[in-house]
Structure formats: structure tokens, C-alpha cells
Amino acid sequence: MLLHDTALIYGRYLRQSLRSRFALLFGVLMPLLYLLFFGPLLTGLPLGGRGSSWQLLVPGLLLQLGLFGASFAGFAIIIENGQGVVERMRVTPVSRLALLLGRVLRDATVFVFQAVLLVLAATAMGLRAPLPGVLIGFAFVALLTVALASLSYALAMRVRTPQEFGPAINALTMPSMLLSGLMLPMTLAPAWLDALSHLVPLRYLVDAVRDAYVGSYTTAHMLYGVLVAVAFAALAVTVGTRVFRTAGA
Amino acid sequence: MTAVISAAGLARTFQTKRGPVEAVRGIDLRVRPGEILGFLGPNGAGKTTTLRMLTTLLRPTGGAATVAGHDLAGDPAAVRRVIGHVAQSGGVDGQITVREELVTQGRLYRLPKDRARERARELAHDLDLTELLDRRTAQLSGGQRRRLDIAMALTHRPVVLFLDEPTTGLDPASRADLWDLIRRLRDRHGTTVFLTTHYLDEADALADRLVIVDRGVVAAEGTPGALKLQYGGSLDASLQDTFLAITGRGPSPADAAPVAV
Numbered sequence: 001m002l003l004h005d006t007a008l009i010y011g012r013y014l015r016q017s018l019r020s021r022f023a024l025l026f027g028v029l030m031p032l033l034y035l036l037f038f039g040p041l042l043t044g045l046p047l048g049g050r051g052s053s054w055q056l057l058v059p060g061l062l063l064q065l066g067l068f069g070a071s072f073a074g075f076a077i078i079i080e081n082g083q084g085v086v087e088r089m090r091v092t093p094v095s096r097l098a099l100l101l102g103r104v105l106r107d108a109t110v111f112v113f114q115a116v117l118l119v120l121a122a123t124a125m126g127l128r129a130p131l132p133g134v135l136i137g138f139a140f141v142a143l144l145t146v147a148l149a150s151l152s153y154a155l156a157m158r159v160r161t162p163q164e165f166g167p168a169i170n171a172l173t174m175p176s177m178l179l180s181g182l183m184l185p186m187t188l189a190p191a192w193l194d195a196l197s198h199l200v201p202l203r204y205l206v207d208a209v210r211d212a213y214v215g216s217y218t219t220a221h222m223l224y225g226v227l228v229a230v231a232f233a234a235l236a237v238t239v240g241t242r243v244f245r246t247a248g249a
Numbered sequence: 250m251t252a253v254i255s256a257a258g259l260a261r262t263f264q265t266k267r268g269p270v271e272a273v274r275g276i277d278l279r280v281r282p283g284e285i286l287g288f289l290g291p292n293g294a295g296k297t298t299t300l301r302m303l304t305t306l307l308r309p310t311g312g313a314a315t316v317a318g319h320d321l322a323g324d325p326a327a328v329r330r331v332i333g334h335v336a337q338s339g340g341v342d343g344q345i346t347v348r349e350e351l352v353t354q355g356r357l358y359r360l361p362k363d364r365a366r367e368r369a370r371e372l373a374h375d376l377d378l379t380e381l382l383d384r385r386t387a388q389l390s391g392g393q394r395r396r397l398d399i400a401m402a403l404t405h406r407p408v409v410l411f412l413d414e415p416t417t418g419l420d421p422a423s424r425a426d427l428w429d430l431i432r433r434l435r436d437r438h439g440t441t442v443f444l445t446t447h448y449l450d451e452a453d454a455l456a457d458r459l460v461i462v463d464r465g466v467v468a469a470e471g472t473p474g475a476l477k478l479q480y481g482g483s484l485d486a487s488l489q490d491t492f493l494a495i496t497g498r499g500p501s502p503a504d505a506a507p508v509a510v
Contacts (some may be wrong), residue, residue: 001359008356019344080342088340088401091304092357093329246308 005095009102017110027069028114028121031061035122038183043126048187051214054127059137059209060182061122062115063202066141067182069114070148071173073107074156078165081157100153100244104237107149108142115141133212140209140229144202147233150240157243176202185210204228253409253441254280254303258312260465261298272298274465275312282408285435285442287456289449291496295465296445297337297413303443304334304411317408330358333402334411339394340401343387347378347397350386351404358405372400376430392423399430410434412444416451428455449488463496 017024035057042053049056080086089099115138119127152169159165177183179193180202186194197203208225216222259276262269273295280286290296301307303316305325313320319327341350351372355365373379376396381389386397395415402410412431416424432455434440446452452459453473460470469476478484481491 004359005357008353012353015349016342016344082338083342084336084338084340085342087306087336087338088334089357090306091329091332091334092354093326093359094357 002095002098005098006101009098010105013103013106014109017106024110028117030068031065031118032121034061035125039125047185049185049210054122054125055129055213056185056210058119058122058127059213060206061118062137062141063144063206063209064177064182065114065118066111066144067148067173067176067202069111070107070145071152071169073149074152074165075162077153077156078160078162081160096244097241100150100240103153104146104149108145111145112138112142129213130215133215136212137209140205143229143233144205147236150236154240154243176200180206182206201228201232252279253282254316254443256312256314259299259302259309259314260311261302261307262310271465276467278460278467280441280443282441283435283439285431285455285457287452287459288443288445289452289459289492290462294462296462300411300413300445304332305329331408332411333407335398335402335413335415337413337417339398341386341397344385346383346385348382351400354401354404368404372403376400391419392426395419395427409441409443412442414445414447416448431455449492453488461495469495
């Protein structure tokens, strides 16, 4: 039943995404602008990593795409709550977990699709990275979006108004972006900043994807990245499920 | 005769920053199968909260209830399979077509794909929506929207249909149509209808029996005639006066401070 219901909810929201193709492409715009207007600034700088500056920047932009995209996923459910759609579904026997998972998997699909577009654009700009590494990068984007979208929906079910939701999300995403070394590697940072950034889960994902992009798949960074990503996703889905089970109650 | 809905001491207290708020303090009620029950009360009396508890959307903090033989707290999933609910806000996505919403609703009730499509056509036929199947729901008129909301709630032929202020915002003709529809449902399928309303003429015309709630408890119940006789003074009393007599929200008493002119 869970599978049936999840597929049903996934289909409903994937069709919703496909109806607004503009929004589907618009999501890539911000990271694309970074790629076009920020990326070229890095090509000649000593960034300390292996490989080209693109192999450093693109992993960061992929996770930035996931971070900003998925964190705001909850907005959609605030609108649906206003229309009564969520309650209408909650009166049916549909699995509560499916109401969350169907949406979250749709989000993962959308963001991986956008990530593919971004990597294609980056390749045109000069990115050269091994295919397995690129695929690993997509897997991290998927895990990150599952985790963040779950938390975002859970928060949106609680706060109920966009006026509370927007600032709350901004307050979380901006520090996460700056402290995880998304734009420039934290190896450039002074010791205190580097230490601080290790408190941000996203940092471990960024390091792992950067390793993947230079073809290093069996590093400590990769191990920590996988562990943190999987644990974060599991925790987030658990929190999300709990909220969806008891929402309104 | 056994009751299709029975509640004893059903209560809900909300924890807020300013302390607990007792939205529903203890509702006792029995609804017979095939009855159209009008659930009335002033704003804030606890009508919607009670409805949300009976439809499994909100967990009661006290008391117990059974709906169509299923325990509300113990087996909410079983309750969901036998009830339909139309919320005040409806509950369809404006960008989706009538057909897709109806088919998805069927699938949410675990109908196989073909059966869900067939059921969507049947419902559209029964509720006069056939011509509108391929319209997006945002393009429907208020009356058409309401018929769609009800069609959605009837997908699985529920034993009990809960309607929360179903005719609010409808024009007189659409209201009359909806009343006919509700009566037809009961007469043809024996569906029990539990409806909240602010319109006393609606309650008078439609309901077999009224339950009037005030401040989170049942203040009075009976047929519209019996209530008029008991609280309004005669059978000719208006339901408006009866309602005000029961809830004590009549004109302010004579000794109230005079209004400055």
C-alpha cells in the first residue's frame, strides 16, 4: 500500500512540476549565473585542490542547487494547506508516509534533472570530470534534497504561513551555504572557520562530491560524506513522517 | 436503532502560548443511520473542531466516539474508509482538471486505475459535472466547485458524509440545488449526513434533527419543531429566535450601558 500510495502522490506532483516547465528551468538559473559569472574568476587562482577550478566549483553549485531548492519545497504545501488539499487527502485512507515520500521523491527527481542541466552547462564552460564521479554527485544531490525537502515540509506543516516560513528558511540556508565551503573550499579558511564549518552537515557532502569529481572514490571524505548524507536523510524523513502522521493533531 | 455516530464527552483542548484553550469541552451525541443532522452553533462554539475530530483530522484530548461501528481513536483508518468529508475550503488544486482530481481521489481509496476512471465518470454523471470533466477546477463556478467537492467525498460511497458549511458563498439557486442533492443522497443511498451551517433556514429546511452547540458543549438538541416549541415558545417561532434563546446571544439586555449618540 505504501508503494502504491507513494507512486500515486509522486505522479500527481511530478505532473504538477511538468505543467510549470518555466519553474522547472528557472531553478537552475541561480547556480547557472554563478557558473557563468563567478566560475571564470576562479580559473587562475591557487585554490589548493586537485584538478581544475571547475572540479571544485561545480560540486559546490550542485549542492547549492539542492540546498536552496529543496529548503523552500515547503512553500508548496503551505499553499496546498490553504486550498484544503492536504486535509482532503488526509481524510482518505492514503498512507501518511506516502503523502511525504511522494512529494520528496518528486523533489529529488526535479533537482537531479536540474543538476544534469547544470553539469551539461559546466561541461560547455570547461568542466572535465570522470563519469562515475559525476554520477556520485547526482546521488548526493538526491540524498540532500530528500533530507532538506522532508524537513522543509515538516516545518511548513507547523508554521502554516509563508510570512513565518520564508525568514526561517533563509536564516538556515545562508549560514549553511557560507559555512560549508560551497563556493570556495574551506581549506583556504583560517583554522577557526574550518573548525566551525565541520559542525555543518553540508560540509561533509561538499568534500565528498569534490573528491568524486577528481576521481577519488575511496577517501575518508567520501566515507564521511556518505555517512552524513545517509544519516541526515534518515533523520529528516523520520522527523517528516512524524509530523505528517500527527499534523493538526 | 443503533447509532451510526455516537460520541461521549468528546473534547479537545489546544495548548497555546497563552495557556490551554478548551475548544470543545465535552460533546455527547448520537446520530441515527440515514439521518440528516444539522450541527449549529455560534462562531467559535466548537463546530469545526468537533467535525475535525469526527473525521480523524484532529485527535481528541478527551472522550470517545465511534463512527459507523469503528472506534475513532483506536482505528482511525477504518473510520476513514467509511466517511466522506467536505471541508469549508473544499480541497482541490485549481491547476488540475476535474477528471484528474476525481480519478486521483478514486486511487487514494485504492480503486484500480480502470475502476477509478469509471467511478469518475459515474460521479460526474450523478453530480452533473460531465461537461466539465476536462476543465481545470479553478475555472468552475462556486456551485460547480461545491458539486465537485461533494463528488470527491462520495467516491467510495461513504456511510456518513460530513459537510462543513457546504452552502457558504453560494447563490440561492446553487444552494437550492445542493439541498436537493443532499436529500437525494439520503433518500437513494441511505447516507447519513452530518452538516454544520450558519444558515438557520438551511437547517430548518434540510435537517431532520438539530444539535446546537455553544461554548464547546451541546446546548440543545431535537427536531426543528421541538426546539422552536421548547425554546422559542411556539411552533411558529423563527429558528433565529429559538437559536438566540438557546445560545443566549440575543439583543443586549435593557440595562446595558446606553450607546453614545
